[in-house]
Amino acid sequence: MAETKNKKKTSVGDKDKGIGSDKVDKASQANGHVDIPESLDFDRSIETYQSGDYTHEDIGLSEDQVLAMYRDMLLQRRFEERAAQMYGRQKIAGFLHLYIGQEAVSTGSVGAIKVGHDSVITAYRDHGLGLALGMTPNECMAELFGKVDGSSRGKGGSMHYFKKELNFYGGHGIVGGHIAVGVGIAFAHKYKEDGGCCLTFFGDGAVGQGSFHEAANLASLYELPAVLIIENNQYAMGTATHRAFAQPDFYRYGVSYNMQSSVANGMDVFTVLKAVSDHAKLAREGRPSLLEIRTYRYRGHSMSDPANYRTKDELDQKKEEDPIILLKSYILEHEMSTNDDLDAVDEEVKKEVLDAVEFSEKSDPPPIESIYEDVYEQRDYPFLTDGMARGKRE
Amino acid sequence: MAELQLREALRTAMVEEMERDDTVFLIGEEVAEYNGAYKVSEGMLEMFGAKRVIDTPISESGFSGLGVGAALAGLRPIVEFMTFNFSFVAFDQLVNNAAKIRYMSGGQFGVPIVFRGPNGAAGQLAATHNSSVESLYSVFPGLKVVAPSNPDDAKGLLKSSIRDNDPVIFLESELMYGMKGEVSEDDDYLIPIGKARVAREGDDVTIVAHQKSYWLAMQAADALADDGYNAEVIDPRTIRPLDLETIQTSVKKTNRLVVVDESNPFASFSSEVTYQIQESVFDYLDSPIIRVTAKDVPAPYAKNLVDYYMPRTEDIVAAAKRVMYV
Numbered sequence: 001m002a003e004t005k006n007k008k009k010t011s012v013g014d015k016d017k018g019i020g021s022d023k024v025d026k027a028s029q030a031n032g033h034v035d036i037p038e039s040l041d042f043d044r045s046i047e048t049y050q051s052g053d054y055t056h057e058d059i060g061l062s063e064d065q066v067l068a069m070y071r072d073m074l075l076q077r078r079f080e081e082r083a084a085q086m087y088g089r090q091k092i093a094g095f096l097h098l099y100i101g102q103e104a105v106s107t108g109s110v111g112a113i114k115v116g117h118d119s120v121i122t123a124y125r126d127h128g129l130g131l132a133l134g135m136t137p138n139e140c141m142a143e144l145f146g147k148v149d150g151s152s153r154g155k156g157g158s159m160h161y162f163k164k165e166l167n168f169y170g171g172h173g174i175v176g177g178h179i180a181v182g183v184g185i186a187f188a189h190k191y192k193e194d195g196g197c198c199l200t201f202f203g204d205g206a207v208g209q210g211s212f213h214e215a216a217n218l219a220s221l222y223e224l225p226a227v228l229i230i231e232n233n234q235y236a237m238g239t240a241t242h243r244a245f246a247q248p249d250f251y252r253y254g255v256s257y258n259m260q261s262s263v264a265n266g267m268d269v270f271t272v273l274k275a276v277s278d279h280a281k282l283a284r285e286g287r288p289s290l291l292e293i294r295t296y297r298y299r300g301h302s303m304s305d306p307a308n309y310r311t312k313d314e315l316d317q318k319k320e321e322d323p324i325i326l327l328k329s330y331i332l333e334h335e336m337s338t339n340d341d342l343d344a345v346d347e348e349v350k351k352e353v354l355d356a357v358e359f360s361e362k363s364d365p366p367p368i369e370s371i372y373e374d375v376y377e378q379r380d381y382p383f384l385t386d387g388m389a390r391g392k393r394e
Numbered sequence: 395m396a397e398l399q400l401r402e403a404l405r406t407a408m409v410e411e412m413e414r415d416d417t418v419f420l421i422g423e424e425v426a427e428y429n430g431a432y433k434v435s436e437g438m439l440e441m442f443g444a445k446r447v448i449d450t451p452i453s454e455s456g457f458s459g460l461g462v463g464a465a466l467a468g469l470r471p472i473v474e475f476m477t478f479n480f481s482f483v484a485f486d487q488l489v490n491n492a493a494k495i496r497y498m499s500g501g502q503f504g505v506p507i508v509f510r511g512p513n514g515a516a517g518q519l520a521a522t523h524n525s526s527v528e529s530l531y532s533v534f535p536g537l538k539v540v541a542p543s544n545p546d547d548a549k550g551l552l553k554s555s556i557r558d559n560d561p562v563i564f565l566e567s568e569l570m571y572g573m574k575g576e577v578s579e580d581d582d583y584l585i586p587i588g589k590a591r592v593a594r595e596g597d598d599v600t601i602v603a604h605q606k607s608y609w610l611a612m613q614a615a616d617a618l619a620d621d622g623y624n625a626e627v628i629d630p631r632t633i634r635p636l637d638l639e640t641i642q643t644s645v646k647k648t649n650r651l652v653v654v655d656e657s658n659p660f661a662s663f664s665s666e667v668t669y670q671i672q673e674s675v676f677d678y679l680d681s682p683i684i685r686v687t688a689k690d691v692p693a694p695y696a697k698n699l700v701d702y703y704m705p706r707t708e709d710i711v712a713a714a715k716r717v718m719y720v
Binding site: 119150154160162163169170174184188218221376 | 419445448450451453455456457458459460461462463464465466467468469471486487490491495496497498499500501502503504535536538559560588635636638670
């Protein structure tokens with residue numbers, strides 16, 4: 001990484017945090033004096049991670065692992081294509097935000113951490129990460145169908161995938177609202193001294209929310225094992241980043257919070273894995289950081305969005321960088337597999353997704369009485385049933 | 395029993411729970427080195443160190459969200475708001491993340507967290523520093539809302555709130571922190587959330603009042619007694635879940651109800667109690683339920699306007715006499 005100097009280790013809430021830090025101007029420490037330095041230099045080096053810069057060997061992947069990643073990305077793609085079709089058939093309701101085009105980010109990131117030990121939290125475009133972490137297509141599809149066998153028993157839907165065993169903390173629907181929650185999960189890793197870190201994913205749009213800035217400050221102030229990952233897919237709903245941000249080079253925001261910042265190409269799964277590994281390593285050393293991953297979503301913001309705000313040329317050009325095609329070419333070039341075998345993988349994945357659809361069709365809707373479950377742990381909570389007071393009517 | 399100020403009772407509850415359970419920690423503005431804006435956490439930094447008593451920047455959304463994340467990951471945060479007026483910039487964290495993650499995750503994750511701090515009017519602070527938030531947070535299923543009126547209840551209820559596996563909004567009061575009272579010294583002293591207290595028994599009229607309003611209601615009951623009327627005073631102690639049964643039992647005896655609540659009146663706690671009682675024990679009522687609340691305006695600054703804005707003892711006496719038709 002560009003910056004490797006060690007900072008003084010401090011505990012959470014340490015009153016002396018920052019004093020003597022190599023990253024803070026002495027003049028900015030409260031000491032009763034007003035003191036402006038003669039000159040100020042804001043140059044900071046930003047690490048960049050380019051597409052094609054890493055072979056699978058560079059990042060310690062076996063051929064089997066590469067093939068597994070290919071399958072993993074393809075599963076996300078086929079799952080969502082089928083979900084879109086089921087949405088059209090009104091099997092799925094509500095909002096459905098597709099991740100298609102961004103699969104290298106989920107698969108590369110998950111490949112960089114210890115699943116079940118480290119933690120992950122994301123926003124509402126969550127199918128890709130959920131599947132990459134190991135949620136089953138069955139529980140994911142059934143949740144979209146609003147069935148009792150869904151991961152949240154039909155209470156969360158598309159935007160709210162959670163899986164406790166995988167330390168997957170959701171699936172959150174309010175833009176930016178979960179970033180501080182991710183920082184709190186990192187806080188718990190540090191508090192418990194379990195050596196884990198938390199990857200907090202959010203979109204470019206979330207950078208405009210105050211909650212991002214508060215969370216970034218807290219993560220850095222308390223030196224939490226947090227990696228803040230801006231998944232920059234270039235559009236916040238229909239608003240291109242340059243139309244929403246005076247400073248659309250998002251990696252720069254980390255500098256404001258004294259964090260190591262990097263920017264990575266999110267279309268190459270090896271690049272993502274390398275970048276996230278480096279940042280996770282920093283996190284484990286008590287150095288929170290910011291990683292901007294530049295990617296692209298091929299679909300509209302949600303199913304109702306025809307994406308008229310971008311041109312067909314732009315879309316076609318981006319499709320040439322398709323992360324799955326990119327990895328497929330790599331696999332064939334390195335003779336890890338054959339076209340026929342990769343086609344067979346595709347068939348297998350498609351079958352798995354169709355099975356998930358069938359599973360979801362057959363699964364029951366959640367029982368009506370479950371509507372009062374999971375609000376509180378308390379079993380006999382006195383809800384106002386049917387809008388009426390629970391007490392005896394006389 | 396020991397005589398403690400309300401702030402000391404709250405501190406005792408936190409200290410005992412932090413000694414009992416390593417996962418409990420306190421976080422908020424000025425809670426550590428400054429010893430608490432209202433000295434509730436005085437001395438706790440020295441006792442538990444900076445790992446567990448944590449100062450924050452002025453960043454309510456950030457540290458409330460941090461608390462929710464820590465709670466999801468197995469800790470039991472106590473998040474102090476310097477006042478609940480400042481919780482409004484953290485609203486999303488309380489009403490979406492704390493309140494709803496158990497539900498949206500299908501019960502996989504709980505959020506055992508306490509948000510505590512002063513609520514309601516505190517003198518001539520003008521409109522932004524005088525909000526009563528009980529009805530606001532009670533709207534959201536998933537939250538519990540607790541509002542004690544005395545040091546002993548404060549200790550027993552705060553300990554229960556810290557041990558509760560769901561998020562609790564715990565409401566205190568700047569004007570009550572110095573109030574003294576006898577407090578249990580039992581370090582397992584738990585008052586169940588959702589149980590009202592019949593503070594004074596009487597047959598003629600029921601008065602429901604919590605926090606500061608409770609003390610006005612007790613004064614009003616004294617004044618009514620001087621005139622020969624016995625008021626029954628009920629302190630709900632918990633806003634959500636509401637102990638409706640205790641109020642119903644009383645109303646069935648007195649047939650008359652006054653609800654005192656220093657919140658603004660529209661869509662408030664007093665509206666809810668009034669609705670639930672008329673709906674459930676209508677036939678026992680001998681007169682319309684009357685509320686005594688703050689005026690339906692933002693809190694003013696000038697002393698005479700503040701005095702007029704707040705519920706007063708004489709308003710409660712007058713309301714009680716109205717429902718008794720005397």
